[in-house]
Amino acid sequence: GNSVTQMEGPVTLSEEAFLTINCTYTATGYPSLFWYVQYPGEGLQLLLKATKADDKGSNKGFEATYRKETTSFHLEKGSVQVSDSAVYFCALSDGDNFNKFYFGSGTKLNVKP
Amino acid sequence: KAGVTQTPRYLIKTRGQQVTLSCSPISGHRSVSWYQQTPGQGLQFLFEYFSETQRNKGNFPGRFSGRQFSNSRSEMNVSTLELGDSALYLCASSFGGRTYNSPLHFGNGTRLTVT
Numbered sequence: 001g002n003s004v005t006q007m008e009g010p011v012t013l014s015e016e017a018f019l020t021i022n023c024t025y026t027a028t029g030y031p032s033l034f035w036y037v038q039y040p041g042e043g044l045q046l047l048l049k050a051t052k053a054d055d056k057g058s059n060k061g062f063e064a065t066y067r068k069e070t071t072s073f074h075l076e077k078g079s080v081q082v083s084d085s086a087v088y089f090c091a092l093s094d095g096d097n098f099n100k101f102y103f104g105s106g107t108k109l110n111v112k113p
Numbered sequence: 114k115a116g117v118t119q120t121p122r123y124l125i126k127t128r129g130q131q132v133t134l135s136c137s138p139i140s141g142h143r144s145v146s147w148y149q150q151t152p153g154q155g156l157q158f159l160f161e162y163f164s165e166t167q168r169n170k171g172n173f174p175g176r177f178s179g180r181q182f183s184n185s186r187s188e189m190n191v192s193t194l195e196l197g198d199s200a201l202y203l204c205a206s207s208f209g210g211r212t213y214n215s216p217l218h219f220g221n222g223t224r225l226t227v228t
Contacts, residue, residue: 034216043117043203043219089156100169101146101217103156 023090136204144209
């Protein structure tokens with residue numbers, strides 16, 4: 001079956017530190033991969049996506065590369081800001097099952113000034 | 114362009130009651146999905162509707178049901194509420210169809226508290 005595993009949080013970093021949040025997946029077929037971010041009291045917002053192997057998604061300084069050989073989609077940012085504090089979710093969509101998405105458990109990021 | 118709108122934002126209900134949550138998708142989106150978010154279980158998929166038909170269903174009891182109208186708006190109903198139904202219920206819309214890489218766009222959710 002399909003599933004997403006991401007690193008446990010919380011992750012606490014100082015401002016301007018480098019961020020990596022690990023995400024690995026199990027899927028049948030050819031999924032698309034996504035990172036979503038959730039700020040307190042809000043729904044999830046799409047951060048970036050990649051639809052095929054070796055694609056790199058990027059947005060607002062965040063990047064993730066779709067690695068089929070390691071079934072990974074790690075999220076990275078070179079220099080985090082306090083405003084990046086949020087919960088980050090890795091997700092995949094099942095290519096065979098239309099809009100059925102599978103989400104990881106979420107990783108809370110705290111950035112201290 | 115207006116985003117996904119969920120109403121109400123907050124609900125407090127008593128065990129045994131029923132509740133209806135509403136979701137208006139982004140204009141042009143024909144697919145609406147519902148998720149339950151809790152601290153212990155994370156995001157769990159409830160169901161997905163496309164053109165008024167339920168296409169996918171998660172592993173929730175029959176007390177959880179939904180429907181979609183011809184204008185793509187969707188409602189979700191939970192009957193005979195239990196304490197464990199307390200959660201943030203998120204609605205998400207997308208274009209749907211065969212474009213499986215079309216991302217989900219989420220509303221801000223309805224926070225349901227069952228006492």
